Amino acid sequence: MDFDQIFHSQLDALKAEGNYRSFAELERKRGAFPRAENHKDGTVSEITVWCSNDYLGMGQHAAVVQAMIDCVQTSGTGSGGTRNISGNNHKHLLLEAELADLHGKAAALLFTSGYVSNWAALSTLGSRIPNAVILSDAGNHASMIEGIRHSRADKVIWKHNDWRDLDRKLAAVGDRPKIVAFESVYSMDGDIAPIKEIVQVAKAHGALTYIDEVHAVGMYGPRGGGVSEREGLADQIDLIEGTLGKAFGVVGGYITGSAALCDFIRSFASGFIFTTALPPAVAAAATASIQHLKTSNVERLRQQEQVAKLRARLDRLGIPHLANESHIIPVMIGDPIKCRMISDILMRDWGIYVQPINYPTVAKGTERLRITPSPCHSDADIDHLANALSALWHRCAISHAVA
Numbered sequence: 306m307d308f309d310q311i312f313h314s315q316l317d318a319l320k321a322e323g324n325y326r327s328f329a330e331l332e333r334k335r336g337a338f339p340r341a342e343n344h345k346d347g348t349v350s351e352i353t354v355w356c357s358n359d360y361l362g363m364g365q366h367a368a369v370v371q372a373m374i375d376c377v378q379t380s381g382t383g384s385g386g387t388r389n390i391s392g393n394n395h396k397h398l399l400l401e402a403e404l405a406d407l408h409g410k411a412a413a414l415l416f417t418s419g420y421v422s423n424w425a426a427l428s429t430l431g432s433r434i435p436n437a438v439i440l441s442d443a444g445n446h447a448s449m450i451e452g453i454r455h456s457r458a459d460k461v462i463w464k465h466n467d468w469r470d471l472d473r474k475l476a477a478v479g480d481r482p483k484i485v486a487f488e489s490v491y492s493m494d495g496d497i498a499p500i501k502e503i504v505q506v507a508k509a510h511g512a513l514t515y516i517d518e519v520h521a522v523g524m525y526g527p528r529g530g531g532v533s534e535r536e537g538l539a540d541q542i543d544l545i546e547g548t549l550g551k552a553f554g555v556v557g558g559y560i561t562g563s564a565a566l567c568d569f570i571r572s573f574a575s576g577f578i579f580t581t582a583l584p585p586a587v588a589a590a591a592t593a594s595i596q597h598l599k600t601s602n603v604e605r606l607r608q609q610e611q612v613a614k615l616r617a618r619l620d621r622l623g624i625p626h627l628a629n630e631s632h633i634i635p636v637m638i639g640d641p642i643k644c645r646m647i648s649d650i651l652m653r654d655w656g657i658y659v660q661p662i663n664y665p666t667v668a669k670g671t672e673r674l675r676i677t678p679s680p681c682h683s684d685a686d687i688d689h690l691a692n693a694l695s696a697l698w699h700r701c702a703i704s705h706a707v708a
Contacts, residue, residue: 355678359552360524363554373590382586384581397415408545411567414567423449424448425577428453429569440462440471443464471503475512487517493673494635495631498532519551622695634677643672655689659676
Protein backbone atom coordinates (compact mmCIF):
# COMPACT_ATOMS: atom_id res chain seq x y z
CA MET A 306 0.00 0.00 0.00
CA ASP A 307 1.27 3.46 -0.90
CA PHE A 308 0.82 5.35 2.35
CA ASP A 309 2.45 8.51 0.99
CA GLN A 310 -0.25 8.62 -1.69
CA ILE A 311 -2.89 8.58 1.05
CA PHE A 312 -1.10 11.40 2.82
CA HIS A 313 -0.70 13.47 -0.36
CA SER A 314 -4.31 13.06 -1.47
CA GLN A 315 -5.67 14.34 1.83
CA LEU A 316 -3.15 17.18 1.96
CA ASP A 317 -4.11 18.16 -1.59
CA ALA A 318 -7.77 18.25 -0.58
CA LEU A 319 -6.87 20.46 2.37
CA LYS A 320 -5.02 22.84 0.06
CA ALA A 321 -7.91 22.96 -2.41
CA GLU A 322 -10.27 23.97 0.41
CA GLY A 323 -7.90 26.75 1.46
CA ASN A 324 -7.38 25.17 4.87
CA TYR A 325 -3.77 24.00 4.50
CA ARG A 326 -1.59 25.69 7.10
CA SER A 327 1.76 27.25 6.28
CA PHE A 328 3.98 28.51 9.06
CA ALA A 329 6.21 31.54 8.96
CA GLU A 330 9.81 31.02 10.07
CA LEU A 331 10.22 33.69 12.72
CA GLU A 332 12.97 34.62 15.14
CA ARG A 333 12.01 36.75 18.09
CA LYS A 334 14.52 39.26 19.42
CA ARG A 335 14.68 39.89 23.15
CA GLY A 336 13.87 43.48 23.98
CA ALA A 337 12.33 44.18 20.57
CA PHE A 338 8.88 42.58 20.97
CA PRO A 339 6.57 42.73 18.98
CA ARG A 340 9.29 42.90 16.32
CA ALA A 341 10.68 39.67 14.91
CA GLU A 342 12.78 38.52 11.97
CA ASN A 343 11.08 36.61 9.18
CA HIS A 344 13.27 34.08 7.35
CA LYS A 345 11.98 33.39 3.84
CA ASP A 346 13.73 32.21 0.66
CA GLY A 347 17.17 32.99 2.02
CA THR A 348 16.33 36.54 3.07
CA VAL A 349 15.58 38.05 6.45
CA SER A 350 13.13 40.91 7.00
CA GLU A 351 11.76 42.62 10.09
CA ILE A 352 8.07 42.16 10.77
CA THR A 353 5.62 43.14 13.51
CA VAL A 354 3.77 40.28 15.22
CA TRP A 355 0.06 40.90 15.82
CA CYS A 356 -1.12 37.40 16.76
CA SER A 357 1.08 36.36 19.68
CA ASN A 358 -0.41 34.78 22.78
CA ASP A 359 2.46 36.30 24.73
CA TYR A 360 -0.19 38.88 25.45
CA LEU A 361 1.83 41.16 27.74
CA GLY A 362 5.30 40.61 26.29
CA MET A 363 6.42 38.86 29.49
CA GLY A 364 8.50 36.40 27.47
CA GLN A 365 10.85 39.35 26.90
CA HIS A 366 10.67 40.84 30.40
CA ALA A 367 14.10 41.38 31.95
CA ALA A 368 13.21 39.77 35.29
CA VAL A 369 11.73 36.69 33.61
CA VAL A 370 14.69 36.25 31.27
CA GLN A 371 17.18 36.69 34.11
CA ALA A 372 15.37 34.17 36.32
CA MET A 373 15.67 31.56 33.59
CA ILE A 374 19.36 32.33 32.95
CA ASP A 375 20.19 32.19 36.66
CA CYS A 376 18.44 28.85 37.10
CA VAL A 377 20.16 27.31 34.08
CA GLN A 378 23.49 28.39 35.54
CA THR A 379 22.70 26.75 38.88
CA SER A 380 20.55 23.75 37.91
CA GLY A 381 21.31 23.00 34.26
CA THR A 382 18.76 22.66 31.48
CA GLY A 383 16.53 19.60 31.90
CA SER A 384 14.49 18.26 34.78
CA GLY A 385 15.98 14.78 34.63
CA GLY A 386 12.78 12.83 34.15
CA THR A 387 9.21 12.51 35.30
CA ARG A 388 8.44 13.92 38.72
CA ASN A 389 7.48 10.44 39.88
CA ILE A 390 11.00 9.13 39.27
CA SER A 391 13.73 11.75 39.18
CA GLY A 392 12.39 15.09 38.03
CA ASN A 393 10.73 16.61 41.10
CA ASN A 394 12.55 19.89 41.63
CA HIS A 395 12.45 22.59 44.28
CA LYS A 396 11.57 25.14 41.60
CA HIS A 397 8.45 23.13 40.70
CA LEU A 398 7.21 23.30 44.28
CA LEU A 399 7.89 27.02 44.53
CA LEU A 400 5.92 27.62 41.34
CA GLU A 401 3.01 25.47 42.49
CA ALA A 402 2.85 27.45 45.74
CA GLU A 403 2.84 30.69 43.72
CA LEU A 404 0.00 29.41 41.51
CA ALA A 405 -2.07 28.20 44.46
CA ASP A 406 -1.70 31.64 46.04
CA LEU A 407 -2.62 33.36 42.74
CA HIS A 408 -5.99 31.63 42.68
CA GLY A 409 -6.58 31.44 46.43
CA LYS A 410 -6.44 27.65 46.45
CA ALA A 411 -4.81 25.15 48.79
CA ALA A 412 -2.72 23.46 46.09
CA ALA A 413 -1.62 23.46 42.47
CA LEU A 414 -0.18 20.92 40.05
CA LEU A 415 2.09 21.59 37.08
CA PHE A 416 1.86 20.06 33.61
CA THR A 417 3.92 20.46 30.46
CA SER A 418 1.24 22.51 28.66
CA GLY A 419 -2.26 23.88 29.04
CA TYR A 420 -3.45 21.27 26.58
CA VAL A 421 -2.05 18.48 28.74
CA SER A 422 -3.43 19.92 31.96
CA ASN A 423 -6.96 20.02 30.54
CA TRP A 424 -6.67 16.62 28.91
CA ALA A 425 -5.18 14.96 31.99
CA ALA A 426 -7.42 16.56 34.59
CA LEU A 427 -10.73 16.05 32.81
CA SER A 428 -9.92 12.53 31.68
CA THR A 429 -8.93 11.59 35.22
CA LEU A 430 -11.95 13.17 36.88
CA GLY A 431 -14.34 11.62 34.38
CA SER A 432 -12.84 8.15 34.56
CA ARG A 433 -12.12 7.91 38.30
CA ILE A 434 -15.31 9.44 39.75
CA PRO A 435 -17.86 6.61 39.65
CA ASN A 436 -20.86 7.19 37.37
CA ALA A 437 -19.74 10.75 36.59
CA VAL A 438 -21.27 12.86 33.85
CA ILE A 439 -19.43 15.86 32.40
CA LEU A 440 -21.45 18.83 31.19
CA SER A 441 -19.33 20.69 28.65
CA ASP A 442 -19.89 24.12 27.11
CA ALA A 443 -20.38 23.82 23.33
CA GLY A 444 -17.48 26.22 22.75
CA ASN A 445 -14.89 24.40 24.83
CA HIS A 446 -11.33 23.98 23.58
CA ALA A 447 -10.13 20.81 21.84
CA SER A 448 -8.02 19.88 24.87
CA MET A 449 -11.12 19.76 27.05
CA ILE A 450 -13.06 17.83 24.44
CA GLU A 451 -10.26 15.28 24.12
CA GLY A 452 -9.97 14.89 27.88
CA ILE A 453 -13.70 14.28 28.21
CA ARG A 454 -13.66 11.81 25.31
CA HIS A 455 -10.72 9.92 26.78
CA SER A 456 -12.44 9.67 30.18
CA ARG A 457 -15.28 7.67 28.59
CA ALA A 458 -17.64 9.35 31.04
CA ASP A 459 -21.09 10.30 29.89
CA LYS A 460 -21.07 13.73 28.28
CA VAL A 461 -23.74 16.40 27.92
CA ILE A 462 -23.17 19.46 25.76
CA TRP A 463 -24.87 22.70 26.82
CA LYS A 464 -25.36 25.74 24.61
CA HIS A 465 -22.44 28.11 24.59
CA ASN A 466 -22.51 30.47 27.60
CA ASP A 467 -26.19 29.62 28.18
CA TRP A 468 -26.55 29.01 31.91
CA ARG A 469 -30.29 28.43 31.55
CA ASP A 470 -29.65 25.52 29.19
CA LEU A 471 -27.05 24.25 31.65
CA ASP A 472 -29.63 24.41 34.43
CA ARG A 473 -32.10 22.34 32.41
CA LYS A 474 -29.51 19.74 31.50
CA LEU A 475 -28.16 19.45 35.03
CA ALA A 476 -31.70 18.80 36.24
CA ALA A 477 -32.17 16.14 33.56
CA VAL A 478 -29.00 14.30 34.64
CA GLY A 479 -30.49 13.60 38.04
CA ASP A 480 -28.67 12.32 41.11
CA ARG A 481 -25.24 11.53 39.64
CA PRO A 482 -21.79 13.06 40.22
CA LYS A 483 -21.69 16.04 37.84
CA ILE A 484 -18.77 18.08 36.50
CA VAL A 485 -19.44 21.42 34.76
CA ALA A 486 -16.56 22.35 32.44
CA PHE A 487 -16.28 25.74 30.75
CA GLU A 488 -13.87 28.55 29.90
CA SER A 489 -13.69 32.14 31.04
CA VAL A 490 -12.37 33.78 27.85
CA TYR A 491 -13.01 31.89 24.61
CA SER A 492 -9.97 32.28 22.41
CA MET A 493 -11.47 32.60 18.92
CA ASP A 494 -14.49 34.88 19.49
CA GLY A 495 -13.02 36.53 22.59
CA ASP A 496 -16.32 36.34 24.48
CA ILE A 497 -16.43 35.95 28.25
CA ALA A 498 -18.57 33.43 30.10
CA PRO A 499 -21.27 34.49 32.60
CA ILE A 500 -19.26 32.85 35.36
CA LYS A 501 -21.44 33.94 38.27
CA GLU A 502 -24.62 32.45 36.82
CA ILE A 503 -22.86 29.25 35.69
CA VAL A 504 -21.37 28.68 39.14
CA GLN A 505 -24.68 29.39 40.89
CA VAL A 506 -26.50 26.89 38.70
CA ALA A 507 -23.77 24.27 39.08
CA LYS A 508 -23.71 24.59 42.85
CA ALA A 509 -27.49 24.40 43.04
CA HIS A 510 -27.20 20.95 41.45
CA GLY A 511 -24.20 19.88 43.54
CA ALA A 512 -21.82 19.84 40.57
CA LEU A 513 -18.06 20.22 40.62
CA THR A 514 -17.03 23.36 38.72
CA TYR A 515 -14.07 23.31 36.32
CA ILE A 516 -12.96 26.54 34.61
CA ASP A 517 -10.29 26.99 31.96
CA GLU A 518 -8.69 30.43 32.45
CA VAL A 519 -5.80 30.01 29.99
CA HIS A 520 -6.62 33.17 28.02
CA ALA A 521 -7.35 35.16 31.17
CA VAL A 522 -4.60 34.44 33.70
CA GLY A 523 -2.22 37.36 33.94
CA MET A 524 -4.71 39.50 32.01
CA TYR A 525 -7.59 40.12 34.41
CA GLY A 526 -8.03 40.66 38.12
CA PRO A 527 -5.97 42.86 40.45
CA ARG A 528 -3.21 40.23 40.64
CA GLY A 529 -3.71 38.53 37.27
CA GLY A 530 -5.75 35.65 38.64
CA GLY A 531 -8.13 35.76 35.67
CA VAL A 532 -11.77 36.67 35.19
CA SER A 533 -12.79 34.57 38.20
CA GLU A 534 -10.55 36.75 40.39
CA ARG A 535 -11.81 39.95 38.79
CA GLU A 536 -15.41 38.92 39.50
CA GLY A 537 -14.64 37.75 43.05
CA LEU A 538 -15.67 34.18 42.21
CA ALA A 539 -12.43 32.19 42.43
CA ASP A 540 -13.27 30.80 45.86
CA GLN A 541 -16.54 29.38 44.51
CA ILE A 542 -14.90 27.37 41.71
CA ASP A 543 -13.54 23.93 42.54
CA LEU A 544 -10.83 23.68 39.88
CA ILE A 545 -9.14 26.57 38.06
CA GLU A 546 -6.93 25.56 35.14
CA GLY A 547 -4.44 27.84 33.47
CA THR A 548 -1.35 28.15 31.35
CA LEU A 549 2.13 29.59 31.70
CA GLY A 550 2.52 29.90 27.92
CA LYS A 551 0.37 32.94 27.20
CA ALA A 552 0.28 36.07 29.40
CA PHE A 553 3.02 34.70 31.65
CA GLY A 554 5.30 34.31 28.64
CA VAL A 555 6.88 30.92 29.31
CA VAL A 556 5.46 27.40 28.78
CA GLY A 557 3.48 24.87 30.78
CA GLY A 558 0.02 24.32 32.23
CA TYR A 559 -1.46 23.81 35.66
CA ILE A 560 -4.51 23.16 37.77
CA THR A 561 -5.37 24.60 41.17
CA GLY A 562 -7.88 23.44 43.75
CA SER A 563 -8.14 21.69 47.08
CA ALA A 564 -5.21 19.66 48.36
CA ALA A 565 -7.22 16.45 47.91
CA LEU A 566 -8.22 17.31 44.34
CA CYS A 567 -4.66 18.11 43.22
CA ASP A 568 -3.28 15.03 44.96
CA PHE A 569 -5.97 12.93 43.26
CA ILE A 570 -4.96 14.20 39.81
CA ARG A 571 -1.25 13.82 40.66
CA SER A 572 -1.77 10.22 41.70
CA PHE A 573 -3.97 9.02 38.82
CA ALA A 574 -3.40 11.23 35.74
CA SER A 575 -1.27 9.47 33.13
CA GLY A 576 -0.56 12.86 31.55
CA PHE A 577 1.27 13.79 34.73
CA ILE A 578 2.73 10.47 35.79
CA PHE A 579 4.44 9.54 32.52
CA THR A 580 5.61 12.94 31.25
CA THR A 581 9.05 14.47 31.73
CA ALA A 582 8.71 17.45 34.06
CA LEU A 583 9.18 21.05 33.02
CA PRO A 584 12.82 22.21 33.17
CA PRO A 585 13.54 23.97 36.48
CA ALA A 586 14.60 27.10 34.59
CA VAL A 587 11.15 27.31 32.98
CA ALA A 588 9.54 27.02 36.40
CA ALA A 589 11.82 29.73 37.78
CA ALA A 590 10.99 32.08 34.90
CA ALA A 591 7.26 31.43 35.30
CA THR A 592 7.48 32.15 39.02
CA ALA A 593 9.20 35.47 38.30
CA SER A 594 6.53 36.38 35.75
CA ILE A 595 3.64 35.56 38.08
CA GLN A 596 5.24 37.44 40.96
CA HIS A 597 5.70 40.51 38.80
CA LEU A 598 2.13 40.52 37.47
CA LYS A 599 0.72 40.04 40.96
CA THR A 600 2.04 43.47 41.90
CA SER A 601 2.21 45.34 38.58
CA ASN A 602 -0.88 46.56 36.75
CA VAL A 603 1.12 48.61 34.25
CA GLU A 604 1.19 45.94 31.56
CA ARG A 605 -2.52 45.14 31.83
CA LEU A 606 -3.63 48.76 31.68
CA ARG A 607 -1.40 49.58 28.72
CA GLN A 608 -2.60 46.49 26.89
CA GLN A 609 -6.24 47.43 27.47
CA GLU A 610 -5.55 50.93 26.14
CA GLN A 611 -4.03 49.58 22.94
CA VAL A 612 -6.90 47.14 22.41
CA ALA A 613 -9.41 49.99 22.76
CA LYS A 614 -7.46 52.16 20.32
CA LEU A 615 -7.32 49.47 17.66
CA ARG A 616 -11.03 48.63 18.04
CA ALA A 617 -11.96 52.30 17.65
CA ARG A 618 -9.77 52.65 14.58
CA LEU A 619 -11.27 49.55 12.94
CA ASP A 620 -14.76 50.85 13.68
CA ARG A 621 -14.00 54.14 11.95
CA LEU A 622 -12.70 52.26 8.91
CA GLY A 623 -15.65 49.84 8.81
CA ILE A 624 -13.44 46.78 9.26
CA PRO A 625 -15.71 44.03 10.69
CA HIS A 626 -14.59 42.59 14.01
CA LEU A 627 -16.48 40.71 16.68
CA ALA A 628 -17.53 42.83 19.64
CA ASN A 629 -16.44 41.39 22.97
CA GLU A 630 -15.11 42.49 26.35
CA SER A 631 -11.75 40.76 26.08
CA HIS A 632 -8.33 41.51 24.63
CA ILE A 633 -8.93 39.36 21.53
CA ILE A 634 -9.96 41.11 18.30
CA PRO A 635 -11.33 38.70 15.67
CA VAL A 636 -11.37 40.45 12.29
CA MET A 637 -13.91 38.53 10.25
CA ILE A 638 -13.27 37.52 6.65
CA GLY A 639 -15.47 34.46 6.10
CA ASP A 640 -13.49 32.84 3.30
CA PRO A 641 -10.43 30.58 3.76
CA ILE A 642 -8.76 31.53 0.47
CA LYS A 643 -9.09 35.26 1.11
CA CYS A 644 -8.05 34.81 4.73
CA ARG A 645 -4.81 33.12 3.67
CA MET A 646 -4.27 35.66 0.88
CA ILE A 647 -4.71 38.66 3.15
CA SER A 648 -2.33 37.17 5.69
CA ASP A 649 0.30 36.60 2.99
CA ILE A 650 -0.05 40.13 1.58
CA LEU A 651 0.16 41.69 5.03
CA MET A 652 3.43 39.87 5.63
CA ARG A 653 4.92 40.48 2.18
CA ASP A 654 3.92 44.08 1.53
CA TRP A 655 3.34 45.56 4.97
CA GLY A 656 5.64 43.64 7.32
CA ILE A 657 2.66 42.58 9.44
CA TYR A 658 2.30 39.02 10.72
CA VAL A 659 -1.22 37.80 11.49
CA GLN A 660 -1.75 34.06 11.08
CA PRO A 661 -5.06 33.18 9.35
CA ILE A 662 -7.55 31.22 11.44
CA ASN A 663 -9.42 28.68 9.32
CA TYR A 664 -11.33 25.43 9.77
CA PRO A 665 -11.13 23.28 11.94
CA THR A 666 -10.05 25.87 14.50
CA VAL A 667 -13.19 27.85 13.60
CA ALA A 668 -16.32 26.83 11.74
CA LYS A 669 -16.35 27.10 7.95
CA GLY A 670 -17.59 30.50 6.88
CA THR A 671 -16.19 32.22 9.98
CA GLU A 672 -12.55 32.43 8.90
CA ARG A 673 -10.76 35.35 10.48
CA LEU A 674 -7.61 37.15 11.47
CA ARG A 675 -7.22 36.93 15.24
CA ILE A 676 -5.44 40.07 16.41
CA THR A 677 -3.98 40.45 19.89
CA PRO A 678 -2.58 43.91 20.66
CA SER A 679 0.04 44.01 23.39
CA PRO A 680 1.31 46.79 25.65
CA CYS A 681 4.41 46.78 23.46
CA HIS A 682 2.56 47.80 20.28
CA SER A 683 2.89 51.54 19.68
CA ASP A 684 0.24 53.92 18.38
CA ALA A 685 2.23 54.01 15.13
CA ASP A 686 1.98 50.21 14.93
CA ILE A 687 -1.80 50.47 15.32
CA ASP A 688 -2.02 53.08 12.56
CA HIS A 689 0.09 50.93 10.24
CA LEU A 690 -2.05 47.84 10.82
CA ALA A 691 -5.32 49.74 10.40
CA ASN A 692 -4.14 51.38 7.17
CA ALA A 693 -3.00 48.03 5.79
CA LEU A 694 -6.31 46.35 6.57
CA SER A 695 -8.28 49.20 5.04
CA ALA A 696 -6.28 49.01 1.83
CA LEU A 697 -6.66 45.25 1.60
CA TRP A 698 -10.41 45.34 2.28
CA HIS A 699 -10.86 47.36 -0.92
CA ARG A 700 -8.32 45.32 -2.86
CA CYS A 701 -9.76 41.94 -1.91
CA ALA A 702 -13.43 42.99 -2.18
CA ILE A 703 -14.42 42.09 1.36
CA SER A 704 -17.61 43.51 2.85
CA HIS A 705 -17.22 46.37 5.29
CA ALA A 706 -19.03 46.55 8.59
CA VAL A 707 -22.03 48.84 8.85
CA ALA A 708 -20.87 52.14 10.33
